[in-house]
Amino acid sequence: MKTRVFSGMQPSGNLHIGNYLGALKNWVRIQNEYECIFCIVDLHAITVYQDPAELRAKIREIAALYLAAGIDPKVCSIMVQSSVPAHAELAWMLTCVTPVGWLERMTQYKAKAAKQESVGDGLLQYPVLMAADILLYQAGIVPVGEDQAQHLELTRDIAQRFNSLYGDTFVVPGTSLPAVGARIMGLDDPTQKMSKSASGANHAVALLDPPDKIRKTIMRATTDSLPCVDVTTAGPGVLNLLAIFQAFSGWNDDQMRQHFNGMRYGDLKKQVAEMVISHLEPFQERFRRITSEPGYLDGVLREGAERVAPIAEDTVRLVKQCMGLYTSPANAAL
Numbered sequence: 001m002k003t004r005v006f007s008g009m010q011p012s013g014n015l016h017i018g019n020y021l022g023a024l025k026n027w028v029r030i031q032n033e034y035e036c037i038f039c040i041v042d043l044h045a046i047t048v049y050q051d052p053a054e055l056r057a058k059i060r061e062i063a064a065l066y067l068a069a070g071i072d073p074k075v076c077s078i079m080v081q082s083s084v085p086a087h088a089e090l091a092w093m094l095t096c097v098t099p100v101g102w103l104e105r106m107t108q109y110k111a112k113a114a115k116q117e118s119v120g121d122g123l124l125q126y127p128v129l130m131a132a133d134i135l136l137y138q139a140g141i142v143p144v145g146e147d148q149a150q151h152l153e154l155t156r157d158i159a160q161r162f163n164s165l166y167g168d169t170f171v172v173p174g175t176s177l178p179a180v181g182a183r184i185m186g187l188d189d190p191t192q193k194m195s196k197s198a199s200g201a202n203h204a205v206a207l208l209d210p211p212d213k214i215r216k217t218i219m220r221a222t223t224d225s226l227p228c229v230d231v232t233t234a235g236p237g238v239l240n241l242l243a244i245f246q247a248f249s250g251w252n253d254d255q256m257r258q259h260f261n262g263m264r265y266g267d268l269k270k271q272v273a274e275m276v277i278s279h280l281e282p283f284q285e286r287f288r289r290i291t292s293e294p295g296y297l298d299g300v301l302r303e304g305a306e307r308v309a310p311i312a313e314d315t316v317r318l319v320k321q322c323m324g325l326y327t328s329p330a331n332a333a334l
């Protein structure tokens with residue numbers, strides 16, 4: 001039996017090249033090797049306020065971006081988190097075995113809470129819901145970007161705590177990070193992770209940005225005051241541009257060094273911009289085709305949810321039995 005893979009993205013803004021290089025590209029690479037479930041995690045998105053009409057549109061946009069990136073719905077299940085109620089149900093059960101101190105230590109919680117006037121409980125519970133997403137499907141591998149590694153560690157802690165309290169129930173999942181591109185930094189500030197929710201005009205390259213905008217954003221990227229590239233001593237801005245180029249091109253370290261050492265920053269930026277555009281143009285064309293087919297996206301999402309719901313329901317039933325919750329006699333014997 002193939003190992004199961006689970007991962008997801010929040011429909012909380014425009015997907016950017018960090019989301020693509022850190023996660024989506026890896027998903028496409030491994031989709032034939034494993035049994036993959038790729039989710040649009042809308043329940044996670046509402047841990048900060050989302051305009052309802054925009055959220056509805058973003059859920060569909062993200063599903064179309066998965067497909068445009070090359071996720072094959074015949075091989076993988078693509079589904080929306082809120083369409084399988086077991087995600088929320090298991091999250092509550094896991095909340096009850098998770099010490100609040102574990103959650104308060106999460107760096108993403110601390111960073112996001114610092115930006116809110118009033119912090120919703122959902123923001124604190126975010127990683128428990130993420131643990132529920134993964135454990136619900138007994139996923140063995142979770143391919144994510146580096147920023148999610150701490151949440152994955154917490155998922156393992158929750159699974160192990162549950163298993164030690166109630167007996168072996170959950171598969172303890174492993175993390176899969178890409179070798180290059182696991183943490184793409186903001187183009188306007190290379191000390192900050194590129195993020196959907198950051199507000200700067202030159203912060204990110206979105207997957208649906210037109211070529212002119214991509215060129216403009218990359219040409220304005222922050223570098224440093226040195227005249228040209230030195231791969232071994234480069235500062236964070238130049239390293240970020242090199243990582244973007246390398247992750248898109250697939251070049252090895254020697255090729256990168258030989259090609260870029262001594263190059264002026266203006267030329268480096270031009271080459272990075274053209275590399276990004278050459279990958280995003282065909283991607284955007286596929287996105288337009290997918291979104292112009294009436295009913296196609298909804299069919300993919302419905303099929304995905306129907307395929308995974310029985311797995312999720314089995315896990316919830318098992319967890320209820322383990323914890324001593326009520327299960328009807330018909331369901332008592334698994």
Ligand code: AQP
Nearest residue numbers: 010012018019022023144145182183184194195196197
């Ligand atoms: N900058 C990044 N570099 C590499 N990978 C990244 N990911 C996110 N940012 C980068 C990876 O993309 C996947 C989906 O992320 P998410 O939607 O769960 O939200 P996030 O990690 O919180 O990403 P954002 O873009 O910063 O969104 P907002 O601003 O809404 O919080 C994950 O696998 C993530 O690791």
